[in-house]
Amino acid sequence: MRGRDVICILDFKRSELERLFRIASTRFEGDELRGKVVALAFFEPSTRTRLSFETAVLRLGGGYIGFSSAEGTSIQKGESFSDTIRMLDAYADAIVVRHRIEGAAKLAAELAEAPVINAGDGSKRHPTQAMIDLYTVWREKGSVDGLTYGVLGDLRYGRAARSFILSLTLFNPKRVYLIAPKGLEPKQELLERLKLDYELTDLSVLPELDVLYVTRIQKERFPDPAEYERVKGSYKVDLKLLEDAKGGLMILHPLPRVDEIDPEVDRTEHAFYFKQAANGVPVRMALLQEVIG
Amino acid sequence: MNEKKLIVSKIANGTVIDHIPAGKALKVLKILGITGEEGYRVALVMNVASDRLGRKDIVKVEDRFLSKEEVDRIALIAPTATINIIRDYKVVEKREVELPDVIEGIVKCINPNCVTNQPREHVKPRFKVLSKKPVKLECHYCGEVMGEGEIAP
Numbered sequence: 001m002r003g004r005d006v007i008c009i010l011d012f013k014r015s016e017l018e019r020l021f022r023i024a025s026t027r028f029e030g031d032e033l034r035g036k037v038v039a040l041a042f043f044e045p046s047t048r049t050r051l052s053f054e055t056a057v058l059r060l061g062g063g064y065i066g067f068s069s070a071e072g073t074s075i076q077k078g079e080s081f082s083d084t085i086r087m088l089d090a091y092a093d094a095i096v097v098r099h100r101i102e103g104a105a106k107l108a109a110e111l112a113e114a115p116v117i118n119a120g121d122g123s124k125r126h127p128t129q130a131m132i133d134l135y136t137v138w139r140e141k142g143s144v145d146g147l148t149y150g151v152l153g154d155l156r157y158g159r160a161a162r163s164f165i166l167s168l169t170l171f172n173p174k175r176v177y178l179i180a181p182k183g184l185e186p187k188q189e190l191l192e193r194l195k196l197d198y199e200l201t202d203l204s205v206l207p208e209l210d211v212l213y214v215t216r217i218q219k220e221r222f223p224d225p226a227e228y229e230r231v232k233g234s235y236k237v238d239l240k241l242l243e244d245a246k247g248g249l250m251i252l253h254p255l256p257r258v259d260e261i262d263p264e265v266d267r268t269e270h271a272f273y274f275k276q277a278a279n280g281v282p283v284r285m286a287l288l289q290e291v292i293g
Numbered sequence: 294m295n296e297k298k299l300i301v302s303k304i305a306n307g308t309v310i311d312h313i314p315a316g317k318a319l320k321v322l323k324i325l326g327i328t329g330e331e332g333y334r335v336a337l338v339m340n341v342a343s344d345r346l347g348r349k350d351i352v353k354v355e356d357r358f359l360s361k362e363e364v365d366r367i368a369l370i371a372p373t374a375t376i377n378i379i380r381d382y383k384v385v386e387k388r389e390v391e392l393p394d395v396i397e398g399i400v401k402c403i404n405p406n407c408v409t410n411q412p413r414e415h416v417k418p419r420f421k422v423l424s425k426k427p428v429k430l431e432c433h434y435c436g437e438v439m440g441e442g443e444i445a446p
Contacts, residue, residue, distance in 0.1 A: 008436070080413045103408035103434025107416055122406050124436055189438040 001290040005109040006117040009127040009167045017170065021135050024279070024286035032285075032293040033062025039092035040066030041084065041108075042119070043075070043099040048255060049119050049128070052280035053096050060285055060293065065091060085111050094292045097121070115291050123157040123221045129254050130163040132283045134171075136276040137211055140250060144171040148208050152179040152235060153215035153260060155186040157222065160254035161215040162190060169196055177205045181234040183227065184217065203235070207244045212237070212270075214253045214260055238262035242270060252276050301336040307355040309377040309384075310367065315340050317371050318350035324366045324446055325354070333357050346373060366399045366446040368392045369428060396420045396430065403443050407435040 001016065038057045042050050050068055057064045065088075067073050075084060081104060088095050089112035097105045102122030109116040120126040137144050149168060155161050155178055165186070168176055176198040178186060185200060206212070214237055222228040237251065237260060253261060253273040265271055313321055318339050327335060334355040343349035359367075359376065367374055368390035378386040398417045402409050409418040409432070419433035430439045 078413075080415075081408075081411070082414050082416075100406070101408050101411060102404060102406050102436075103432065106434045107408045107414065122435065192438075 001287075002292075003115050004291055005105075005115050006127055006287065006291070007105050007109055008118070008125050009130040009163050010170070011127070012170070014170045017131065017134060017167075018138075020131060020283070020286050020290065021138050023289065024135055024282040025139060028060060028282075028285055028289070030059065031061040032289045033057060033060035036062040036093045036292055037091065038062055038064045038066075038288065038292075039088040039095045039114075040064050040068075040119075041088055041095060041097045042066065042068045043070045043081070043097070043104075044120070045069060046098055046119070048277055048280055049098065052277075053119065053284055055281050056284035056288055059281065060288060062288075066096075082107065082111055085116075088112070089114050094288065117287070117291070120159055123159050123218065124162060126159040126163045126254075128280075128284060128287060129160045130167040131287065132276060132279050133160075133164045133213065133252055133254065134167055135283050136252060136272060136279050137250065139279070140272065140275075141210070141248075144168070144173070146172065146174050147210040148175045148177070149173050149211045149213065150177040150179055150203075150205060150209045151213045151215075152203070152237070154184045154217045155180040155190075155215075156184045157218040158215045161213065162186070164213055164254075165190065166193065169194060173197075175199070175208075177201050177209070179203055179205070179235075181217075181231045183231055203241065206241065207246065209246065209249055211250045211252060212245075214251060214257075214273075216253075216256065216258050216260055233259060236260055236262060237265055239264050239268070242268065245270060301338065301353065303382055304334070304336075304353050304355045304379055305382055306380050307353065307357055308359055309379060310352040310354075310371075311349070311375045311377060312343065312346060312373045313350040313352065313371045314346065314373055315348035315350055318352050320370050321350075321352050321367055321374075324370070325357070325359070325363060327354065327357075349373075362399060364390055365393060365396060369396075369400065369444055369446045372426060372428065392422050392425045392428065394422050395433075396422060400430065400439075400444055400446050402432045402435060402437055403439050404432065404435050404437040407432060407437060409434055 085108045094115045096117045096119050097108050098119040099121050102124050104121045105118035178200050249270050250272045251270045336353040338351040340348050374390045377384045397419045409416045420430035423429040427441045
């Protein structure tokens with residue numbers, strides 16, 4: 001993967017992801033990025049993604065530069081995204097980009113000689129999140145294959161859910177259930193890409209699930225605020241719902257959560273979302289080591 | 294052209310775009326940027342009988358030849374069209390339009406949040422042609438997929 005851009009989860013083969021998972025699950029020396037500088041260009045707010053990239057760089061002995069919003073940068077003076085990327089390309093060995101505009105990471109990859117890692121652009125792609133999600137399943141269940149998945153929430157505007165669903169096409173899940181409130185169903189274009197056994201359904205399938213992937217409703221990406229008001233709070237995972245769950249059910253959530261998982265669920269054996277968030281560091285360490293280490 | 298009687302006379306030099314789907318001739322003229330004020334002699338025939346298409350449109354433009362980009366754009370809205378190059382009243386070249394595998398610069402992405410629709414970035418739109426019949430394009434940058442009704446060349 002040396003020097004490679006990371007734009008979309010589908011740019012990867014299953015074997016490459018499994019190699020990444022093996023690296024993520026082993027010990028790092030701590031000097032893999034010595035002398036390397038990573039630019040963290042976050043044009044849109046982020047907590048976990050940015051901090052876990054920062055931690056990953058530091059734990060590998062590298063340094064980072066960057067910003068966590070467009071405020072305070074020359075973007076506010078009218079500088080283009082393209083010019084900002086050209087500048088970062090001159091300073092850093094790799095560029096991690098998050099942007100609200102779709103295709104921003106792809107454009108950055110064309111402009112920069114340094115490898116570009118997409119840390120989420122618009123409502124479509126979030127490849128490193130998908131890597132972390134798959135890694136969490138792989139680590140806990142021993143394999144991504146043969147399991148029954150439910151993906152619950154905003155399947156229309158949520159890039160994490162979209163990337164996770166697409167990433168499952170690289171493996172052999174037993175079945176994938178897509179569970180979305182009315183109006184937040186996946187776009188036809190996504191469904192057409194799913195070469196796997198899937199079904200649009202509701203939470204009545206819960207007893208069948210090995211993995212339940214929950215996402216937040218993406219308030220910030222709704223074209224119409226009234227539409228958001230209509231669907232907010234339309235699903236919730238709580239102890240009552242989980243009475244019907246299988247013993248080994250894993251609940252994942254890319255976080256942040258709002259009210260879609262009751263905090264009481266955190267204490268159950270099903271809650272894997274904090275572990276998933278913690279996995280952000282070793283997976284991003286593995287990725288950085290592979291790309292520029 | 295197999296009409297029993299030609300509606301308009303032959304041209305000496307120029308281009309005849311035949312087998313345009315009925316009703317699309319004005320769009321073809323628009324793609325070519327022909328408003329009438331340029332002074333070209335233009336003949337436009339609409340909704341005439343066609344063995345192949347049932348009904349078709351035809352556009353004839355004297356002393357005007359098409360660039361590759363123009364042919365690609367015509368292919369997007371009139372995939373059945375044939376282009377005849379006329380020199381000295383004779384057809385010297387006849388070819389069908391065909392969409393290339395990649396289209397650059399001639400179509401806008403329908404996703405308003407796509408980086409190609411940000412004026413500050415000056416990015417030329419680029420699409421992978423997923424399917425030629427029916428036309429289906431995928432944005433190289435944001436991955437949006439556009440079907441026939443959504444494409445505006």
